[in-house]
Amino acid sequence: MAVSFFEIHDPVFGQYVMGNAPVKQLATGFDWVEGPVWFGDAGCLLFSDIPNNRILRWTPDDGVTTYRAPSNYSNGHTRDKAGRLVSCEHGARRVTRTELDGAVTVIADSFDNKPLNSPNDVIVKSDGSIWFSDPHYGIMTNYEGFASPQENPCVVYRVDPETGDMSVVVDDMNCPNGLAFSPDEKLLYVADTGRMFSDDAQHIRVYDVEDDAVCNGRHFHTIDPGIADGIRVDTDGNLWSSAADGVHCISPEGRLLGKILVPELVSNICFGGRAKHQLFITATTSVYRVTLNRSGVQFP
Ligand code: MG
Numbered sequence: 379m380a381v382s383f384f385e386i387h388d389p390v391f392g393q394y395v396m397g398n399a400p401v402k403q404l405a406t407g408f409d410w411v412e413g414p415v416w417f418g419d420a421g422c423l424l425f426s427d428i429p430n431n432r433i434l435r436w437t438p439d440d441g442v443t444t445y446r447a448p449s450n451y452s453n454g455h456t457r458d459k460a461g462r463l464v465s466c467e468h469g470a471r472r473v474t475r476t477e478l479d480g481a482v483t484v485i486a487d488s489f490d491n492k493p494l495n496s497p498n499d500v501i502v503k504s505d506g507s508i509w510f511s512d513p514h515y516g517i518m519t520n521y522e523g524f525a526s527p528q529e530n531p532c533v534v535y536r537v538d539p540e541t542g543d544m545s546v547v548v549d550d551m552n553c554p555n556g557l558a559f560s561p562d563e564k565l566l567y568v569a570d571t572g573r574m575f576s577d578d579a580q581h582i583r584v585y586d587v588e589d590d591a592v593c594n595g596r597h598f599h600t601i602d603p604g605i606a607d608g609i610r611v612d613t614d615g616n617l618w619s620s621a622a623d624g625v626h627c628i629s630p631e632g633r634l635l636g637k638i639l640v641p642e643l644v645s646n647i648c649f650g651g652r653a654k655h656q657l658f659i660t661a662t663t664s665v666y667r668v669t670l671n672r673s674g675v676q677f678p
Contacts, residue, residue, distance in 0.1 A: 388629070402668070404666060407664075409429040424455060424463070432448065485508055501559060511532075512532060513572070569605070655669060
């Protein structure tokens with residue numbers, strides 16, 4: 379019997395997926411993978427295996443090799459406009475940038491003279507500003523970092539590209555996690571995983587972006603089953619989100635269009651490939667890839 383990799387909830391989703399493009403497991407055997415980021419120039423995917431304190435590299439020819447170990451229990455990654463890797467590190471409780479010569483620059487490690495919690499996910503705006511979430515997951519136990527007291531609230535910060543100044547941009551969520559801008563950068567989506575240990579529903583909120591801040595925060599969508607952890611946007615403004623049963627595609631109006639079914643709980647996603655038309659999926663112990671008839675917003 380043929381296996382369907384997709385669940386279509388709105389006819390438009392049928393145009394985004396291809397029946398003969400499988401959800402393919404690229405690699406497995408990890409503990410908890412996160413933070414996928416595509417390097418088209420190197421033809422590789424980087425991702426974090428958080429509990430094993432390493433960043434791994436996958437290429438079609440060589441499979442999985444080690445990119446960085448130890449990684450300070452790194453979690454989410456992205457690239458800035460210059461192509462440099464920007465990383466959230468649970469263990470060092472900081473956000474760093476890996477320069478083109480390999481040097482590591484600290485972008486943020488404290489706020490209000492107190493250490494950050496455990497930066498989780500990060501995006502870079504076209505003006506170079508760095509926006510990251512700082513929930514407490516990496517300091518709750520010794521599994522994904524070092525158990526430590528929480529000294530700052532769980533918020534989203536913005537780091538100014540010119541001055542390096544930090545400001546709190548989102549402070550009305552339980553545990554902000556994945557982040558994404560709309561294609562025109564007028565909207566900021568933030569996933570809240572704060573209630574993951576209770577029966578309350580999870581939600582994604584959306585904010586209007588006004589210069590260096592956001593306003594008018596409102597409910598956008600509730601993922602079911604599971605939670606929205608990592609999120610990304612395609613060129614039409616659809617939001618793609620991790621979920622317990624795969625990846626959900628949500629319209630700009632907040633309506634579920636369809637699902638990519640993945641056999642493990644999904645943590646995060648990124649677009650990549652020649653036309654940014656492939657979705658790389660980190661899911662518990664494995665990394666998967668599916669080719670879409672759709673391109674993601676991702677630079678460079
Ligand atoms: Mg996350």
